[in-house]
Amino acid sequence: MTEPYELDVRPLLRNGGEPFGAIMGAVGNLAPGQGLRLLATFRPEPLFKVMEAKGFSYFAKPIEGGDWEVLFFPDDVGGTSPAALARDNDPDNWPDPTHYLDCTKMDPPEPMVHILGQLESMPKGQVLFALLGREPVFLFPELQARGHSWVGDFDADGAAFRLMVRAGGA
Structure with missing residues (x-):
């Protein structure tokens, strides 16, 4: 399995920049089957739907300093892939609270x-x-x-x- 490409957009965000172009550029340059490890200053909710439309699932977690790490995995068939595990961690797929x-x-x-x-x-x-x-x-x-x-x-x-x-x- 190919290591995910790492993109840290925190400096760009802290300087008032818009990282969407850099993110889409990185996605366009990924090798087949390669994922993206994104570091951001916030949980990038709007990006999740964009990446889903491009065939990626995600797993997001907070990291030190209030920043976020998001791993985007290409979707594939099989159910035990990192993408399937990421789907399980997507609150949109969770049952109602018990x-x-x-x-x-x-x-x-x-x-x-x-x-x-x-x-x-x-x-x-x-x-x-x-x-x-x-x-x-x-x-x-x-x-x-x-x-x-x-x-x-x-x-x-x-x-x-x-x-x-x-x-x-x-």
Whole structure:
């Protein structure tokens, strides 16, 4: 398998530039079957649909400093490919949450303890929804280390952080 091509657009973004042209240029120069490892200052949601239309699935994860790493894999047939695993980690493909936790009135580390405890009792593939009073930055590495997939963001008011976690991610 060919190593993914790495493209770091963080410097361009930090200087106010638009990275779309550089990304599409890189995609156009990929070898057959080659993926793209993209480093960005934010989770590039609009790019996911563009890349899907070009035959790529993705796996996105936060990295240090609030930046994001996104691995784009060419789609193929077989179900056990990196692309298939990335599809499993796409929240659009997750089932509706089966467990709900309201952690808005809890102080750290209570939300982390409750969320990890609930996940321990959940079968692989089930989804937990949690509402928190702040972004759980110390929870994210724990979720990753335990093989769970997650997505989260603040609500429209910025008053609560909404978190969805899929138990036993790839």
